[in-house]
Amino acid sequence: MKADIAEQPEVFARLLDERAAQIAEVAARIVEWKPRSVVFTARGTSDHAALYAAYLTEIRLGLPVGLASPSAVTVYGARPDLRDTLVVGVSQSGGSPDLHEVLRVAREQGAHTLAVTNNAESPLARAAELHIDVAAGHEVAVAATKTYTAELLALLMLVESVRGGGTLPAGELAALRELPGHAASVLAxxxxxxxxxxxxxxxxxxxxxxxxxxxxxxxxxxxxxxxxxxxxxxxxxxxxxxxxxxxxxxxxxxxxxxxxxxxxxxxxxxxxxxxxxxxxxxxxxxxxxxxxxxxxxxxxxxxxxxxxxxxxxxxxxxxxxxxxxxxxxxxxxxxxxxxxxx
CATH class of the missing domain: 3.40.50.10490 (Glucose-6-phosphate isomerase like protein; domain 1)
Incomplete structure (x- = not known):
């Protein structure tokens, strides 16, 4: 856990350097889709990253946001009408069956889907139309640390890229590039x-x-x-x-x-x-x-x-x-x- 925590400045820098273009491409697709609402689905630590993204989406994009209850789909068999909705699954591993089942059903019910994970080969990533790899690297400890903050940064970059019409504004990117240095000073x-x-x-x-x-x-x-x-x-x-x-x-x-x-x-x-x-x-x-x-x-x-x-x-x-x-x-x-x- 100590080593995972210490890697976070490096993870921020890598995500900004290596994933900004991919995230902008995903954002451009979302802009084309013109969703009327967004639903996030997640568990545990990733649920808190999704909650952060919900605040961002409502405040910065002006779209109504919901946090899905996976059991409505997996336990009760609900099939909500999700036309004009973007459903986003957030998960470090992308391995929990309930989350990829929510995305599978969401696509059947007319939604567009996106997965945000630290595993591009995961079932959740495969279930979604689009995927963002948060590029945190292997996390050793059970308690998630660097994967959580990588999710936060990836979701922030996504929302601001959607707000920019499919491009992360240069001023925004420049401000975000200061985060690795800030993170290093905090950890010191x-x-x-x-x-x-x-x-x-x-x-x-x-x-x-x-x-x-x-x-x-x-x-x-x-x-x-x-x-x-x-x-x-x-x-x-x-x-x-x-x-x-x-x-x-x-x-x-x-x-x-x-x-x-x-x-x-x-x-x-x-x-x-x-x-x-x-x-x-x-x-x-x-x-x-x-x-x-x-x-x-x-x-x-x-x-x-x-x-x-x-x-x-x-x-x-x-x-x-x-x-x-x-x-x-x-x-x-x-x-x-x-x-x-x-």
Missing amino acids: DDTVVDLAARYRFADRLVTTGRGYAYPTARETALKLMETCYLAGLAFSGADLLHGPLAMADPDVPVLAVVGSGPAGQSMRDVVARLGERRADTVVFGPAAVEGASGWVRTPDVDERYAPLLDILPLQRLALSLALLRGEDPDAPRGLKKVTSTL
């Missing part, structure tokens, strides 16, 4: 290694964020659950105030992802409310926030780019905490690298 900061001791004996932990940061909160909770075996509870900042705030107290640590965009500004009120509850809140973002008891600095970048960087110290936190608790983060108990569900 050992603040989270020391922070891990703070949570060594925690039984549960809350993660929260809004907008583009919400998928980061959900992915962080998953990483803590699968590597450290603690209960990670993820909420959007808005949902946290609608009930779960009542459980906040000094014994329930909170990790808040607070960026510099509109959603980050709204999160400041959430952190303040947590401070009133005397919750032990550590903020991950470009600026300190009043009401928090700790801060891990991340680069001040465009809000769309922040999820690719904010997750990096949180991955390292999960790794460090697992080791402190005497666990093996490379081989979480009961888990396999490829999970097959129907």
Whole structure:
């Protein structure tokens, strides 16, 4: 897991250098199709990448987005009318039967289909009309790290290429080329290694964020659950105030992802409310926030780019905490690298 995490700057650079043209070609096809809506289907970590893409698609392209429930198709036999819809399957391995069954049925029901995977020979890639290879390379640890951020970057490049009419704008590409350097600087900061001791004996932990940061909160909770075996509870900042705030107290640590965009500004009120509850809140973002008891600095970048960087110290936190608790983060108990569900 440590080695996989460390490779992410290189993965970003490779994806930008070697996949930009292919992603633009896929985007051009999507522009030709003129979908009226988009449906994403994914599981686990990839579901959080799909959630990020859902925010991007609605905000940047103005298209309504849904997140599919694969069991509607595979368990209940639903056959929804998907004409004028783009269905996108997102999966590191591309191996789960339910996802490629959703894409197969979607094509039968009139949808156009796209797979985003780290395996061009996978069943999901073969089931789709189009495929994007995120080019992350072999991932050794069970817990996904570099494949997750590669999915984020590939989906970001895709959406911005569609918005550009089938071409990633030169200014956008130039800004994205700064990401490998930002990622390297984030990974060189050992603040989270020391922070891990703070949570060594925690039984549960809350993660929260809004907008583009919400998928980061959900992915962080998953990483803590699968590597450290603690209960990670993820909420959007808005949902946290609608009930779960009542459980906040000094014994329930909170990790808040607070960026510099509109959603980050709204999160400041959430952190303040947590401070009133005397919750032990550590903020991950470009600026300190009043009401928090700790801060891990991340680069001040465009809000769309922040999820690719904010997750990096949180991955390292999960790794460090697992080791402190005497666990093996490379081989979480009961888990396999490829999970097959129907």
